[in-house]
Amino acid sequence: MKSFFRKAKSEWKEFVNDKDAGKPHDHHPSSHNHPTPNQSDQPSCISPPTPKDIFRYRYHHGTNLGSIYVLERWLHPSMFPDDTPSEKSSELEAVKAWVDKIGVDATREKFEHHWSNAVSDDDLVWLRDVAKCTTIRLPLGFFSLSIPRFTLSTPFSPYITIYQNCWTSILTLLSRLRHHSIAVLLDLHALPGGANTGDHSGTNSGSADLWTTPNYLNLSLQCAQFLAQEIRHCNLENVSGIQLVNESIWDAPNMYAWYDSCIAAVSAIDPTIPVYISDGWNLGRAVDWTLQKNTVYCHHAQCPVLIDTHLYWAFSDADKAKSPQQIIAEVPGKLSELDGKDGSVVDRGAVDVIVGEYSNVLSEDSWSKPNGVPKEELVHQFGQAQSHRYQTQSAGSFFWTYKMDWSPGGEWGFLAQVTNTSITPPPLPSSNPTSIPSLISHATSLAPTLKQTAVSNHISYWDSTSPGQPFEHAKYEAGWTVGFQDALSFFSGCGGNVNGGSKIGCLESWVLKRIKESGFRGPFVWEFEQGLRKGIVDFSEAIGM
Template identity: 35%
Template sequence: MFDKLKLKKVASSITLADPAATDDTPSKKQIFHNRSNYGVNLGSCFVLERWIYGSLFTGNEQTELQVVSRLVNQQGADKTRETFEKHWTSFMSDSDWQWLQDHNVTSVRVPLGYWDVGGGEYTSNTKYSNYGKSVYKNAWSIFKSHFVEKAASRNISVIIDIHGLPYGANGDAHSGEDADGKAGFWNDSQAQLLVCKMLQFIAQDVKGYDNIAAIQVVNEAVFSSDGKKQATYYSAAINSIRNADKEIPIIISDGWWPDQWVKWVQSNQPENSSLGVVVDDHCYRCVSDSDKAKSVQQIIQDLDGDFLTNLTKNGEGVDFVLGEYSCVLDTESWKKDNGEAHRAELVKQFGQKQIQLSKTRAPVGSYFWTFKFEAGSGGEWDFKEMTSAGAVSPPYNLKGKEIPNDDTFNSKLKSSLDAHEAYWKKANPNEKYEFYRYKDGYTTGWNDSMNFAKFDGSVIGRVYAWKVARRAQHISKHGSSNFLWEWDQGFSSGMDDFVNAMAG
């Protein structure tokens, strides 16, 4: 009972994030926090999954906990630590990082277990308590040296994805603990407080790195009809992170119901401010019976209507990321409508459709599951194979292209402003519009996009958080108004026109 009350206290009064944008020219860290990312997951490195990297598993083992328990019994903690450290340090070679850079990958999402963090400091009274400070004592430092720092050297950002939570945020084996289907984390206030303490440590410990794109506080939270337990944890997690860092983006899971968390963000986020929260959606069309009943062609067609749609107020005020997706579809789907005969082309269509939809509906970025397989090939789960097949590719290709000059800006601004003025003067000739706000928004959107593009062709992705910070600056300078919508429209037009002009 005491832990439950303490958790509610930590969760009370959610702390807002500092503005995403501050100075006229964004810093490198601000670009890493706010750009749109073309990314990939590094699955089965720090949270083992048998179907991806299976050599450490034997018998019926499915979880990392089962593996580490057996190995410590067989060979002791030191040898087991050496086994795991070899896996972590060899997982990504220099050529792997170079391949990512060569293929314009801008970010990696790295699944971690709570047992990997801080030298095992956060494993007390958990299922990993016997191993945290022995087997995993160097995991966190290896993560920083071999992943965060290696990525930084190639201008690649990192999402710290807390994939494994005590007793499981879901009942699946990828939680790292025994897959019993219970998702016990949500019923254990002590475990949630432990993780909140850990999240504050993480935020403080990585604050010195520019290239941390976000901290994700849970992966694939179990579906909940009311979301009350998730909401309490999310609030406490946000406040814990904000105690250490008020700027870092924080990712929450949509729990397979995006609109539930759209409403939650909207209800907790005051006007002209940002919680600094990004909602994570996963797009898989190979699991549910309803998807298996469809042909591949129908699944591709239905994406328009079932991927991040029907959101309250069209998702206003909420930034989304597509944290996991693949090109995999079920055998039953391939059997229908002669799909197998056209597999290569349909796989390409499926992957590209997800990329294009995420560009506008989840502009924070898309992260394919997953990068590599121990066997060397993972088929339609394999990022390299799907890249070679043309099924996945960067949604933007601005890197190395020429920045539009002032003449282009002036021409685009005039054309856009003239069209805006003409439309609204005709719509309501008696209204006293404030067209200067549109011009100011357009100029800001264009200039911000230009400054992002100068860094490896980056594009603004965390659009709401960035836009609301710039809008607040506009209000501070020019005052509030019933015509702030003109500034909003101008900002969006400036961003879009810049990207289109640079893309040619």
């Protein structure tokens, strides 16, 4: 395996040192027609992917860990006193009730026990080896960060001592997950005032006061800064990103202005950390906005921005009126907002979307219309349709949810749905990790021929399509080399530092990253991009992925 990486590093060095070889001296508009600033090429800073890169940019197949650091009574009723009124279902109400009943110290011990024992070592092995999870989404509250000032002027302020060891618990969980090569998306699920009206925002206020309260917005921004600082200073390499907010209400006032502020604040700490935004149930708007943020010619270092969207079919009156078969037929059309938005970062910018929450749950109204098909079969069809769609159209998907008192959880339970094969991981060329070296050896042996064919076809196409026009085909060849070796590194797991078998899932964001690192500027950057994409495709096809 090490010989493959020595060869890869040699090819990268050759690219960095000789990237201008064969380049025409004069820049002319290419026949690829796109607006490009007239800039000179800069030195390359491309280096082989690191474990941190793989944790952040591979395809994220996983689950939410659910009601661990942000309680929801329907998932963990055991964390509420038996006499708690039914309408009191949030984290805040659980804390208040226990403090009133058993006092602060005993309540802190109870919550710390819940955090420490929610995920066992057997759970982690199952997530890695059976469910094939690469990443989990971890819902957090602003109170989970163990910083008293984050709770000032919020209802959690009197109870902050309950959470004094919460962040330490989270760090311990991150370390345990890293041991199993599982990445973590840190999801700021509950923010001051609430980003939505649900109890999963931490309280039962029934309002989304975050968006109209400047102090709450500022505190939430500081939470994102705190996470960025911890990721950087503690070298939390298996954190795949920071999600700024969960399930924002539709058309929240000033939401995108606040996103701008948060992205700038996190970028000032570490511009390499991926930042995830909520689409606020309007994916099309979020896609258009993100394409404008993730551009090649941004004049300052900025975090890559990705989108979190949620897909459920159980709650609206319109969905309740549908049969399971009608809903299953809708799944292949989801995420259509991405159609035509990929394939050319130079032209359009970059956008990647994860499905941060989904389930196999339908309403009882829908299940009452089975048309003679057993429910178990319909659940399987629904889950398989979702698995296939999200794995081909998104950068990752996270089932809701894994942990609950009533596991395995039925159509809400990741354990149940993986066990009955309704939810399946992306297909890999082999389920046996020991076959990875032989697959890489096979792909590497084909690389010279694949490269020659790709470059030759590229040159022939453009020379025949636009005869007499100047090009910089050396950029295409350089891109192919980088793309092929990048895909190899993701699949190998950086020589064993991360579990192998992954593909580049956040592809548009990765392409943007590589273009910026390449140093290429001017009107022919598109040739590097198209070569990069072709190299990735050629490697994937060579191993049968």
